[in-house]
Amino acid sequence: MSEELEALSEGLSSPAQRLEHGLHGPVAFLVIPLFAFCNTSLLIDFSLLSQLTDPLALGIVGGLLLGKPVGIVLLSYVAVKCGWASLPLGVSWRQLVGVGVLAGIGFTMSIFVTLLAFEGQSVRQNEAKIAILVSSLTAGILGYALLRKNSTPTD
Numbered sequence: 001m002s003e004e005l006e007a008l009s010e011g012l013s014s015p016a017q018r019l020e021h022g023l024h025g026p027v028a029f030l031v032i033p034l035f036a037f038c039n040t041s042l043l044i045d046f047s048l049l050s051q052l053t054d055p056l057a058l059g060i061v062g063g064l065l066l067g068k069p070v071g072i073v074l075l076s077y078v079a080v081k082c083g084w085a086s087l088p089l090g091v092s093w094r095q096l097v098g099v100g101v102l103a104g105i106g107f108t109m110s111i112f113v114t115l116l117a118f119e120g121q122s123v124r125q126n127e128a129k130i131a132i133l134v135s136s137l138t139a140g141i142l143g144y145a146l147l148r149k150n151s152t153p154t155d
Contacts, residue, residue, distance in 0.1 A: 036108055037133075049130065056124065057131035064110070064135035065142075069100035098146035104139025107132060 013021070051057055076096055079085040087096070110132045118124040 039108075039111075049134075051127045052131060052134060054127060056127055060110070060128055060131040061135045064104040064106055064132070065101070065139055068103040068106065068139075069097060072100035072103055073097055092150060094150040095147060098143050098150060101139055101146055102143030104143070105136045107136045110136075 052061070073093070073096055076085070076087075077093075080087060087093070111129060114125055114128040114132065118128060
């Protein structure tokens with residue numbers, strides 16, 4: 001028993017810990033997003049992409065890609081200027097903008113609200129769902145790019 005404790009204290013891990021660590025990436029980046037996507041009950045119909053210019057879709061895209069980042073950065077700026085908060089060491093405003101953009105990945109809650117708001121209106125639900133999907137994907141890619149560009153390696 002003491003040999004196991006020594007091995008763990010020296011940085012070696014158990015088989016279960018190695019398995020957990022090895023599965024973290026695939027679960028976090030594949031299984032959970034796939035599970036969330038499958039629960040949207042969204043029929044992939046690429047003709048719906050033409051509806052992205054409708055007012056409902058534009059409102060969703062604007063809210064997720066512009067509203068969330070502007071709200072997060074603006075409130076953070078006010079909080080810092082009023083002395084209520086401070087940016088953590090090593091965090092820049094550009095990085096905060098990137099995190100704000102990532103907040104546009106409002107996938108699960110947005111789908112839930114859509115189902116409640118447009119109950120019994122499958123055409124509107126599908127239009128909203130495709131707008132949410134496109135906006136969330138765009139927010140993820142753009143947020144990642146902004147953070148990647150504005151972060152320095154910490155080797």
